[in-house]
Amino acid sequence: MTPDEEERRLAVQRRNARVMAWLLGGFAILMFAVSIAKIGMRHS
Amino acid sequence: MTTDTMTLPADWRDFLALTKPRVMTLVVFTALAGMIAAPVPMHPVIGFTAILCIALAAGAAGALNQWYEADLDAKMKRTAKRPLPAGRLDRQSALHFGVGLGTFSVLLMGLTTNVLAAAILAASILFYVFVYTIWLKPRTPQNIVIGGAAGAFPPLIGWAAATGDVATLPVLLFALIFLWTPPHFWALALFVKTDYAAAGVPMLPVVAGERVTRTQIGLYTIPMAIAAIAPWPLGLTGAIYGAVAVIATGWFALLALRVATRRTAESDTMRPEKRLFAYSIVYLFVMFGAVVVDRWLA
Numbered sequence: 001m002t003p004d005e006e007e008r009r010l011a012v013q014r015r016n017a018r019v020m021a022w023l024l025g026g027f028a029i030l031m032f033a034v035s036i037a038k039i040g041m042r043h044s
Numbered sequence: 045m046t047t048d049t050m051t052l053p054a055d056w057r058d059f060l061a062l063t064k065p066r067v068m069t070l071v072v073f074t075a076l077a078g079m080i081a082a083p084v085p086m087h088p089v090i091g092f093t094a095i096l097c098i099a100l101a102a103g104a105a106g107a108l109n110q111w112y113e114a115d116l117d118a119k120m121k122r123t124a125k126r127p128l129p130a131g132r133l134d135r136q137s138a139l140h141f142g143v144g145l146g147t148f149s150v151l152l153m154g155l156t157t158n159v160l161a162a163a164i165l166a167a168s169i170l171f172y173v174f175v176y177t178i179w180l181k182p183r184t185p186q187n188i189v190i191g192g193a194a195g196a197f198p199p200l201i202g203w204a205a206a207t208g209d210v211a212t213l214p215v216l217l218f219a220l221i222f223l224w225t226p227p228h229f230w231a232l233a234l235f236v237k238t239d240y241a242a243a244g245v246p247m248l249p250v251v252a253g254e255r256v257t258r259t260q261i262g263l264y265t266i267p268m269a270i271a272a273i274a275p276w277p278l279g280l281t282g283a284i285y286g287a288v289a290v291i292a293t294g295w296f297a298l299l300a301l302r303v304a305t306r307r308t309a310e311s312d313t314m315r316p317e318k319r320l321f322a323y324s325i326v327y328l329f330v331m332f333g334a335v336v337v338d339r340w341l342a
Contacts, residue, residue, distance in 0.1 A: 012053050019056040037089040
C-alpha cells in the first residue's frame with residue numbers, strides 16, 4: 001500500500017469512527033430519555 | 045474491482061445506502077400515521093423510539109435484500125451502482141450489518157413499547173427477507189402481490205406500539221398499502237421491463253406480457269380504492285379523510301384506467317405509466333397525511 005493509499009484508508013476509518021461515536025452518543029441519550037419517560041409514565 | 049475498493053474499508057455512507065433511505069421515508073411516514081391515528085396518545089420519547097425502531101427494521105430488511113440480491117443488482121442498470129455490486133462493500137459485512145440492525149430494532153421495540161409491536165416488526169423483516177426476497181421474487185410474477193405485505197406492516201406496527209393491540213383502521217391501512225403495491229410496482233415494471241428481463245426476474249410484464257399487466261393494474265386498483273375509502277363510511281375517520289380519499293383515489297383510478305386500457309407502439313415513451321408510478325408515491329403520502337390531519341382536527 002502506497003503512503004497515499006494508506007492516508008485515504010485512515011481518512012475513511014476516521015470518518016467511520018466519528019459517525020459511530022455520534023451514533024453511540026445518540027443511543028446513550030435515547031436510552032436515558034426512554035428510562036426517564038418510562039419512570040414518569042409509571043408514576044402518572 | 046479496483047485496488048482502491050479492495051484495500052479501502054467501506055465508508056459509512058455505503059452502509060447507509062444499504063438501508064435504502066428513500067424507501068424508509070415512506071415506511072416512517074405510514075408508521076407515524078398509524079401511531080397518530082391510534083386512540084391512545086403516546087409519550088413523545090417512546091413514540092420517537094418506536095418510529096426509529098421501524099426505520100431501523102426497514103433498513104435492516106433493505107440491507108438483507110441487497111445482500112441476497114447482489115448478483116442480480118449487478119445485472120440491472122437501476123441497481124448496478126449500489127455498494128455491493130459496485131464492489132465498495134463485501135457481502136459478509138452487509139449480512140452482519142442487516143442481521144445486527146434487525147435484531148437491535150426488534151429488541152429495542154420490545155423493551156420500549158410492547159411485545160406485540162416487536163413481534164409484528166420481527167415478522168415484517170422475516171417476511172420481506174425470506175418470503176419476498178428469497179422465496180417469491182425469483183420464482184413467481186405474483187412476487188410483489190404477496191411480498192407487498194412486508195411494506196404494508198408499518199401503520200399496523202405504529203398502531204400496535206401505541207395501543208398494544210390491533211384494530212380495524214390499521215388493518216384497512218395495511219390493506220391499502222398491500223393493494224396499492226401491485227399497481228405501483230407494475231407501473232414501474234412496464235417501463236423498466238428490459239432491466240428485469242436482463243436480470244431474469246419474473247416480473248409480470250416479462251412473464252405474462254404487457255396486456256395482462258395492464259389489466260392487472262386496473263383490477264387491483266378496484267379493491268385498493270375500496271380499502272382506501274372504507275374507513276370513512278365505517279366511521280373510523282372523519283369527513284376530511286373521506287373527501288381526500290375520494291378525490292385522491294379517484295385520480296389514481298383515472299391514471300390506472302389510462303394505463304390499463306392503453307396499447308403501446310414500438311418506441312413508446314411510457315408517459316402514462318411513469319405518471320401513474322410517480323403519482324402512486326404522492327398518493328400514499330397524501331392518504332396517510334389525511335389520516336393524520338383528520339385525527340388532529342377530530
